Amino acid sequence: MNLLTLNQFAVLLWKNFTLKRRQFLNLILEVLTALAFPMMLLLLRAVIHITVAGPYTFTSQPISTLPSFLQNDERWELIYVPSNIDVVKEITENVKRNLNISIKVQGFSSEIEFEKYIKYDYRAHKVLAAIVFDCDFKNRHDPLPLQIFNDPVFYYSDYSFIFVFLMCYAIASIFFGFMVSTFFNKARLAASAGSFIYFVSFFPFNSIAQYYGRINLTMKVAACLSPNIALALGIKLLVKFETKRHYPPTRGEVFIDGYDITKNITEIRENLGFCPQGDLLFNDLTLSEHLFFYSMVKNIHQKMSSNEINHILSTFDLLEKRDTFSKSLSGGTKRKLSIIIALLGGSKVVILDEPSSGMDPFSRRATWDILQQFKHDRTILLTTHYMDEADILGDRIAIMVKGTLQCCGSSIFLKKTYGLSPFDYS
Numbered sequence: 001m002n003l004l005t006l007n008q009f010a011v012l013l014w015k016n017f018t019l020k021r022r023q024f025l026n027l028i029l030e031v032l033t034a035l036a037f038p039m040m041l042l043l044l045r046a047v048i049h050i051t052v053a054g055p056y057t058f059t060s061q062p063i064s065t066l067p068s069f070l071q072n073d074e075r076w077e078l079i080y081v082p083s084n085i086d087v088v089k090e091i092t093e094n095v096k097r098n099l100n101i102s103i104k105v106q107g108f109s110s111e112i113e114f115e116k117y118i119k120y121d122y123r124a125h126k127v128l129a130a131i132v133f134d135c136d137f138k139n140r141h142d143p144l145p146l147q148i149f150n151d152p153v154f155y156y157s158d159y160s161f162i163f164v165f166l167m168c169y170a171i172a173s174i175f176f177g178f179m180v181s182t183f184f185n186k187a188r189l190a191a192s193a194g195s196f197i198y199f200v201s202f203f204p205f206n207s208i209a210q211y212y213g214r215i216n217l218t219m220k221v222a223a224c225l226s227p228n229i230a231l232a233l234g235i236k237l238l239v240k241f242e243t244k245r246h247y248p249p250t251r252g253e254v255f256i257d258g259y260d261i262t263k264n265i266t267e268i269r270e271n272l273g274f275c276p277q278g279d280l281l282f283n284d285l286t287l288s289e290h291l292f293f294y295s296m297v298k299n300i301h302q303k304m305s306s307n308e309i310n311h312i313l314s315t316f317d318l319l320e321k322r323d324t325f326s327k328s329l330s331g332g333t334k335r336k337l338s339i340i341i342a343l344l345g346g347s348k349v350v351i352l353d354e355p356s357s358g359m360d361p362f363s364r365r366a367t368w369d370i371l372q373q374f375k376h377d378r379t380i381l382l383t384t385h386y387m388d389e390a391d392i393l394g395d396r397i398a399i400m401v402k403g404t405l406q407c408c409g410s411s412i413f414l415k416k417t418y419g420l421s422p423f424d425y426s
Contacts, residue, residue: 011296015282022284076103077123079130081114083107088133095131103128156242165234172227173198202228209236214266256349270299273347277354279334280341283327287318287337290326291344298345312340316370331358336367343374352382356389368392 020027080092089107096105104126108114111132118124154162177194184190208215208223209232224230254261256268281290288309313319316336326334335358342350355371356364371380371393384390390397391411398408407414 007299008297011293015285015293018289019282019284076128077126078103078105079108079114079117079127080105081108081111081130081132083109085133088131091133092131154238154242156245157238162238169227169231169234172230176227198228201226202232205229205232208233213263216263268349271346271348273342273344273350275335275338275342275350275352275355277357279338281326281334281337284325286323286325287313287329288322290337290341294341295344316340317366332360332363335359336363339367339371346378348378350378350380352380354383354385356384356386364389 078092078096080088082088092105092107096103108117114130114132118127152159176198180194180197181190184193204223204226205228208220208229212220212233220233224233249262257271259267261268285293288306291309291312310319310322313322316339318333318336318340321329321333326337329337335355339352339355342352352371356367359367368389371382374380375393380393382390382393394411396408396410397414399406399414407417409417
C-alpha cells in the first residue's frame with residue numbers, strides 16, 4: 001500500500017468518524033443493536049437448563065446394505081406420478097436400480113388417481129415412497145419449458161471472432177508443447193515439466209489485471225506471449241464488453257494534457273475535476289470539512305490551511321457559511337460548493353454538468369463571473385440548457401439534440417451561420 005492510498009484511507013476513516021460523532025444517538029443505537037443478540041443468547045444460556053439425553057446404544061447398521069425391513073421384496077412398492085412421461089419413468093427406474101432390490105414399481109397418470117389409491121386401496125400400505133413430478137413436457141421429444149430462453153451466451157460478440165480467438169489459443173498451446181519437448185529426451189519428464197510450467201504461467205495474470213490500466217501496450221503484448229495470460233485477458237475483456245458494455249471507441253482519439261483516455265486514465269484523473277448534476281455532499285459535514293476531505297482524496301500535496309479555505313470560500317461569497325452543515329444549505333449554495341470541489345488542486349481539465357441549476361439569477365450571474373476568472377490556464381467543459389450562459393461562458397459552443405452533435409463553433413460563428421441575434425435565445 002503506497003503513501004497516497006494510505007492517506008486516502010485515513011481521510012475516509014476521518015470522514016466516517018466525523019459523521020458518526022455528529023450522529024451520536026444513532027451510533028449508540030447501532031452498537032446496542034449489534035450487542036443485543038449475543039447478550040440475549042448469553043442470558044438464555046444462563047437461564048435455561050439444558051438436559052442432555054443419553055448416551056444410548058443402538059445396534060450397528062452397515063451403510064453398504066439396506067435395513068432388514070427392506071429385504072422383503074414383495075412387501076414394498078415405489079410409486080411415480082405421472083406415468084405417461086418418459087423422463088419420469090427413466091428417473092424412477094434409476095432409483096429402483098440404485099436400491100438394488102426387486103421392488104415393485106407402479107405409476108399413476110395423475111395425482112388424483114394416486115390419491116384415490118392411497119385412500120381407498122388396501123394395498124396402499126405397501127407404498128415405500130412416491131415420486132411426484134411437475135413438468136411442462138411429456139416426452140423426450142417435447143421442447144423445453146417456456147421459461148428457458150434461446151438467447152446466445154455471447155449476445156453482442158461476433159461468433160467468428162470468438163472462434164478465431166479460441167483457435168489461436170489452441171494453436172499457441174500446441175506450439176508450447178512442441179517448445180517444451182525440445183528440452184527433454186524422456187516423455188514422462190517432459191509431460192510433468194510442461195504441465196507444471198503451463199500451470200505456473202497463469203499466475204502473473206492477477207498482477208497484470210490489477211495494474212492493467214497503468215501498463216503500456218508493449219508490456220501487455222509481451223505478457224500475451226503466454227497463452228494462458230492471453231486467454232485470461234481475452235475472456236476478461238469479453239465479459240466486460242458483454243456485461244458492462246464497456247466498448248472501446250469505434251474511431252478517433254481523445255487526449256487530455258497529452259494523455260490518451262483509453263490508456264492513461266490514472267494520470268488523467270490527477271488533473272481532472274468533475275461537478276456532477278447531483279451534488280456529492282455529506283449532510284453532516286461543514287463546507288470547510290468538505291474542502292479538506294476532497295483535497296486529501298485528490299492528493300493535493302500541501303494540506304489546505306485554514307487561510308486557504310477561507311480564501312476559496314470568500315471568492316464564492318460563502319465565507320460566512322464556513323461552519324454550516326451542507327444539509328442546511330440551499331440548492332444554489334450546494335452547487336457552488338460542488339464547483340469549488342471540482343476546481344480544487346488546480347485541475348487542468350474541469351467538467352461541469354449544469355453547474356448553475358437550482359441557482360437564483362443573482363447567484364447564477366456571480367457564478368459566471370467566477371468561472372470567467374478561473375478558466376485561465378485550464379480547460380472547462382460545461383453543459384447547460386441556458387443559451388445565454390453558453391454565449392457568455394463558452395469560447396466554443398456545441399449543440400446536441402438527442403445525443404447527436406448538430407453544430408459546433410464560436411458564438412459569433414453560430415450566430416452568423418444561423419442568423420441569430422444576441423437576443424434571440426429560445
